[in-house]
Amino acid sequence: MAEKHVVILGAGFAGLGAVRVLGREKNLRVTLVDKNNYHLFLPLLYQVASAGLEAPQIAMPIRAFLRRYPNANFVMGQAERVDLQAKVVVVEGKPIPYDYLIVGSGSRSFDFGIPGVAQYAIGLKSLEEALHIRDRALSAAEEAVRTNDPQRRKALLTFVIVGGGPTGVELAGALGELKKHVVARDYPELRGAELRIVLIEAGKRLLNAFSEGSSRYVENSLKSLGVEVLKESRVAEVSEAGVRLESGEFIPSYLVIWSAGVAGAALPGLPTTRGNRVATTPELFVPEAPEVYVAGDMNYLEVNGKPLPQVAPTAMQQGTWAARNILRHLRGQKQLPFRYKDKGNLAVLGRAKAVAELGRVKFKGFLAWVTWLAVHIYYLAGFRNRLLVLSNWAYSYLTYDYAVRIIHHRHSFPQGEEFKKAPEPVLAETGVRKG
């Protein structure tokens, strides 16, 4: 059998899962392509944004991972398009031919066409964005200490998170902890209560993948951390000056984090369906090109009439499943339809609070938090990272401290003139939050 070349796009959970299956197979050559040189543990990215973890603790160098897989090579670069006919993927102008292709390029933030989101809000999908949020929040606090303009000070000390899914909720919880335990001690010039953390959700409740009981618990926990939760609130526009809701209410803010929507990051050349995702057969390949598999957030597959959730367990399972189907195909065996194992839902709300729903078993509080901790440490790729993340968490837990508060790139902020420029009706609403 001639050597076959498998190209894997994306070193996320799906891509690494596929490498684990294929990287030691004889007669196979594997090329892993990613625009970054590290695998990012996305479920903990919000902790980098909120100064709880250091960036390298959730990022593993891909080449270190690949050491154990002698058949696998790494190419750092942006995949630009796929040519299904020629069986070639183009990476920064260079064509890479494949016999099999596994696309696991994940998802990106989606703004629903709302004006100003792309320009003024920050997503939370990459390490760069997480560090951007951290630098901006810390810079805003320093700037607030120095400013004399009360309106500007208010905007500097208001952090808005749009989207009440797991990312938004966990980030709001972490920022609430910062507010409660760190700001008062570190910024005697600010009264702790001055810092506003506002979580905006368009739907009727937070975490709609969870039960209603869990949603209520989460909302109450966030409120006890000082987070303002606005439900059934839709963002009409994000501007330099803040967030305008469809209700007309205006929230002055210089830090708006967007976790309200995601879309698949399908690249040109792939046939797409809803949300820029790629529909596959149950065996996870593209009907038009059976040697092309799609795994993870970008895959659109309905099981029992419902699309699979875009979460880490789906990606991990589909990455290995697609790889195993390639092996079956090579051996002339029948490919198997993907079977999703629902791992349940987990969300954490800061120190020792979490909700867990594992099948019919639902629990919350400290026990859920320990479960969350165990699951995340187990899945953290790389032994060293596990140890360091654990020691960082233990330190935070014991000292109520957040130690990673260094500003890499200081941000500058509007001088406050944008409030004066704003039309009267909006200005009248400024700072008059109801409820």
Next chain:
Amino acid sequence: MAEKHVVILGAGFAGLGAVRVLGREKNLRVTLVDKNNYHLFLPLLYQVASAGLEAPQIAMPIRAFLRRYPNANFVMGQAERVDLQAKVVVVEGKPIPYDYLIVGSGSRSFDFGIPGVAQYAIGLKSLEEALHIRDRALSAAEEAVRTNDPQRRKALLTFVIVGGGPTGVELAGALGELKKHVVARDYPELRGAELRIVLIEAGKRLLNAFSEGSSRYVENSLKSLGVEVLKESRVAEVSEAGVRLESGEFIPSYLVIWSAGVAGAALPGLPTTRGNRVATTPELFVPEAPEVYVAGDMNYLEVNGKPLPQVAPTAMQQGTWAARNILRHLRGQKQLPFRYKDKGNLAVLGRAKAVAELGRVKFKGFLAWVTWLAVHIYYLAGFRNRLLVLSNWAYSYLTYDYAVRIIHHRHSFPQGEEFKKAPEPVLAETGVRKG
């Protein structure tokens, strides 16, 4: 006694030393000013550049440090000038009046007027520069894997360090370790020997503050790590394409690190002497303005006819000394002339190798390395950092691994055309290193 206001410029070793003395004194108000919100442990900065340590492990948030000093405030901002007459320091346009001023703003890289250094070489005085070096080195290795042009590949895989003082030597040692232990395993596409690390020193030997025996040991140790050491070599020009020596030799390189010279970072309004430093009385104040003290790298003071070395122990000692003289002055006591305690010299060369010269006691090898480790951990400000740095070092030591190899900002490099543009005589020398 009316409350007096002490302004401290710079949160380096001198500034923090002064805060420790003054931050709990009654009738004193202390304002610490720094352009960053963290104290940087400069002696370990080269380890961030060489991917051995994570940035926050050597950076302590200033506000966390100040918690223990209730009389001290922090202002984040760039000090722009001092008005000695008005007793005011201007920070980003805002005047801050002082009764006493301690200037501890340190030093910056100095290029001796050599063309191209400011534009193409990277200093190693800030966290930003260290991360810049790391990103550039790692990006260059990834790019080398992808390029087909042998001349460009050579330039991508040549890292040049100019300056054989402690910073240059320690960085060369750390990069040598990377070459020896990491590159071969992580980059099977490159032969390990392809990576060139060149250390250029203008003088007759490395580490001229050490004994000749130590210099020889250091040079041999570096060579055994695969570092090329060029002594009595002066840089004539740094360009996009590499380094040209005064001898005419040209070293193609896309990463040139400059640790050859420093100058004081004296700000406008201060009377300066040689090397942009400020001459003070033995009591550490400026003769023209006795309420202004200068401590650390920026202070120029001769003891027994020799200027004090610009090293961390000098800064620590002068910071506390200046602060104590302010207290003496306030109490109407006589100020004391600075007495320098020589702590000796230490330099490390990677794994378990170092040289130590403590007074008349000179030793090297493993014992010196343990001494170096103990001293640095002892001085690392902040208990948490000590623990994390130690665990990172222990990890590196046990596994021969360097784990912080993530690229934050990918660099792009010249396409190789600059070699073709170069005039003939220079081109002829390309890659023809003698010896």
